[in-house]
Amino acid sequence: MQIRALALSAVALLGAGASHAALAPNYQRANELTAIISAVAAAVPKYPIDKIISQGRDRYTVVAGKCTVIAHIVGLPAEPGLVGPRQFKVELDRPRCD
Numbered sequence: 376m377q378i379r380a381l382a383l384s385a386v387a388l389l390g391a392g393a394s395h396a397a398l399a400p401n402y403q404r405a406n407e408l409t410a411i412i413s414a415v416a417a418a419v420p421k422y423p424i425d426k427i428i429s430q431g432r433d434r435y436t437v438v439a440g441k442c443t444v445i446a447h448i449v450g451l452p453a454e455p456g457l458v459g460p461r462q463f464k465v466e467l468d469r470p471r472c473d
Contacts, residue, residue: 398460407463411446414465415439419472442472 398406408427415424415437422440430436433448445468453462 397458403461406460407448407465410463410465411435411437411448414467415444415446418444418467419470439470440472442470444468444470 397403411427412424416439419439419442422442424437424439426438427446428436428438430445433450435446435448437444437446447466447468448463449466451462451464453459
């Protein structure tokens with residue numbers, strides 16, 4: 376019985392650690408793109424987003440109807456001793472609409 380309890384404790388600890396692990400690059404990018412889509416949709420509610428173009432590290436051009444918006448992923452500092460996915464925020468340049 377003690378071995379089973381010990382095994383369950385180990386699984387719980389490993390599971391908790393895994394939830395704080397860094398994300399694989401494709402999942403991190405998916406989180407960033409989702410945040411960009413949400414930010415641009417709020418900034419330009421009149422038009423749906425047509426495309427997102429990577430313009431280099433952490434910089435994207437987003438086309439929404441007649442508007443173009445530059446989105447920047449800005450990394451946020453992690454709490455000391457905490458390992459996990461990259462924390463970030465999205466900053467948008469002013470939308471340019473025709």
